[in-house]
Amino acid sequence: MLDISVLPLRPEADDWAFVFAGRNTLTSLRGQPGAPWRLAEADALWSLNRDLAVPMGYWGGKAAWAFSIPETNDTGLEALSGNLYSLLGRVDDSLFHAQGRAYQLLHWQDTHRYCGRCGSPTSVIEGGRAVACDDCSMRVYPRISPCVIVLVSKGDKLLLAAAAGYQKRFYSTLAGFMEPGETCEQTVMREVREEVGIEVGNIRYFTSQPWPFPSQVMLGFFAEWQSGEIVPNPDEIEEADWFDPSALPPTPPNASISGQLISHFLQAH
Secondary structure, three states: OOOOOOOOOOOOOOOOOEEEEOOEEEEOOOOOOOEEHHHHHHHHHOOOOOOHHHEEEEEEEEEEEEEEOOOOOOOOOOOOEEEEHHHHOOOHHHHHHHHHHHHHHHHHHHOOOEEOOOOOOOEEEEHEEEEOOOOOOOOEEOOOOEEEEEEEEEEOOEEEEEEEEOOOOEEEEEEEEOOOOHHHHHHHHHHHHHHHHOOEEEEEEEEEEEEEEOOEEEEEEEEEEEEEOOOOOOOOOOEEEEOOOOOOOOOOOOHHHHHHHHHHHHOOO
């Protein structure tokens, strides 16, 4: 598991390196899928700029850093390139979340190279944990967007929906971003109402999951139907219905919080 602690100022050759080219993580063909590199090994392949190393914490007791290389670089015959989603369910959760943290930190620095208030360039400060405007001194720390994800039940049946616009269709629980000024429970009620037109109550918290697509945290809930008929919002939902546990459509894997919500419901029924 990644220990998110303050690191020394400079990476060392024996430290861990989580390397990305754009949205794709680069891992060794000779090692465990999704595993980081020893920094010296990655440096020999891509001549990493240690001044641009982004501190992540400690992985297996060793300092871990995130690096970004240009997408045009040759990844060579020793590296496997793939997006984060391809690792979901294929690697241990702790490794997936470490890769997710690396990507989120790199994405945050890349999208905050200029000040959002005055437009001046920013500089990395606090050992890589923040960026500051070179002109107006505004500081920005990594941003996380909270989302709720909820399994709605009606007796022994559960509500599952297929999102609009996805070619590989599967049926999942409902989800949406929190708005400023909302509680989690208010977001659950609003999102369910907006997506499928029903009212819910008896909202209970389940668990949470970091979700690096690109920088979210999913807050899982259970809720119960109170009133209304399912009317999918066509902008977000292609199809939604109540399903019996004995006749479920294709659903997400247990590596996702949606899959965990569904599995927990099935075990209880």
